[in-house]
Amino acid sequence: QKEVEQNSGPLSVPEGAIASLNCTYSDRGSQSFFWYRQYSGKSPELIMFIYSNGDKEDGRFTAQLNKASQYVSLLIRDSQPSDSATYLCAVAYSGAGSYQLTFGKGTKLSVIP
Amino acid sequence: GAGVSQSPRYKVAKRGQDVALRCDPISGHVSLFWYQQALGQGPEFLTYFQNEAQLDKSGLPSDRFFAERPEGSVSTLKIQRTQQEDSAVYLCASSLLGSGGGIHYEQFFGPGTRLTVL
Numbered sequence: 001q002k003e004v005e006q007n008s009g010p011l012s013v014p015e016g017a018i019a020s021l022n023c024t025y026s027d028r029g030s031q032s033f034f035w036y037r038q039y040s041g042k043s044p045e046l047i048m049f050i051y052s053n054g055d056k057e058d059g060r061f062t063a064q065l066n067k068a069s070q071y072v073s074l075l076i077r078d079s080q081p082s083d084s085a086t087y088l089c090a091v092a093y094s095g096a097g098s099y100q101l102t103f104g105k106g107t108k109l110s111v112i113p
Numbered sequence: 114g115a116g117v118s119q120s121p122r123y124k125v126a127k128r129g130q131d132v133a134l135r136c137d138p139i140s141g142h143v144s145l146f147w148y149q150q151a152l153g154q155g156p157e158f159l160t161y162f163q164n165e166a167q168l169d170k171s172g173l174p175s176d177r178f179f180a181e182r183p184e185g186s187v188s189t190l191k192i193q194r195t196q197q198e199d200s201a202v203y204l205c206a207s208s209l210l211g212s213g214g215g216i217h218y219e220q221f222f223g224p225g226t227r228l229t230v231l
Contacts, residue, residue, distance in 0.1 A: 004155075034219060043204055043222040044156065088155050099208075100146060100169065101220060103155030 002027045004091050006104035014112050019076040021107050023089030026070070032092040033065055033072045034101065039085045048074060079111045115139070117223030119205050125229045126195045134190045134226045138207030145188050146220060147180055148204040156204055162188060195230045202227050 003026040013019045021035075032051050036044035050056045050063040050072065062075040072091075076083055086108045090101040118137040126132050138145050144163055148156035149172075158172040164185035173180070177196075182188040192199055206220040 036222075043225050046219050046221065049219050090155075099144060100158035100161055100172070101148075101156075102158070105153070105155050 002091075002093055002102050004089055004102050004104040006087075006089050006107045008105055009108040010110050011107055012110045012112055013079050015079060015081060017079050019079045019083065019109055019111070021074040021076075021087050021089075021109065023072045023074075023104055024070055025072070025089075025091045025102075027091070027093050028067075028070065030067075030070075030091045030093050033063070034090040034092070035061075035063060035074045036088040036090060036103075037083075037085045038088055038106065044088055076109075079109075081111045081113050084109055084111045117205055117207050117221055119203075119223040119226050121226060122224060123227050123229075125231065127231055128196060129194050131191065131193045132195055132228065134192075134203050134228070136188045136190070136205030136207075136223060138186065138188070138205070139221060141209070142207035142221075143185075143210050144208045144218070144220075145182060146206045146208075147188070147190050148206065148222075149174075150202045150204055150225070152201075159190070159203075192228075195228075197230050200228055200230045 005024045035048040037047050038044045048063040050065045056063045060077045064073045086106040088106045089104040120135045146161050147159040150156040160180045161169040162182040177193045179191045202225040204225045205223045208218040208220045210218050
């Protein structure tokens with residue numbers, strides 16, 4: 001059973017702080033990792049993807065991947081109230097014809113002004 | 114350009130009714146996915162199309178669920194004899210390709226159809 005685990009939160013951080021969101025996955029054959037942001041009542045919106053070990057930065061967002069530990073994280077610097085949302089970690093597994101994403105349950109982030 | 118669109122946005126059905134949910138992917142996107150998202154959960158995979166071919170339907174929960182993409186563009190998810198446990202948001206996503214070079218292409222989601230079965 002392929003699993004993606006996230007702390008459901010809520011994670012509360014003050015405005016301007018760094019928010020750290022974590023995700024672990026079970027299948028060592030996983031190749032691609034995605035972070036989606038989902039506002040209440042809305043559909044998931046892609047914010048970051050990472051394929052290789054290490055860090056990938058895009059503006060205030062940094063994705064970190066450690067395949068040996070089967071761990072992926074998302075850091076949000078200078079958190080803003082508009083970042084308050086549920087963050088979904090998604091993993092794409094290897095395998096012939098298997099292109100679907102497996103999602104965690106999401107971590108709810110609340111940025112306090 | 115236009116994103117993924119879905120219709121209807123909301124659907125209320127009486128138990129036992131059949132429903133059809135439509136997805137218009139981003140133009141030129143080869144891959145199309147359907148997911149089901151229950152309240153407070155992450156999306157769960159239902160089925161995958163590459164052009165008109167349904168390559169993976171392992172996530173469909175029962176034989177009451179059927180999906181098609183006859184011309185490789187618009188897709189329809191049909192649920193027969195709806196049950197209360199079918200109540201969820203049904204999300205459609207498209208991507209340019211499935212994968213290539215060992216990486217998976219990012220999927221872009223539509224707004225979803227919220228199905229409520231009474």
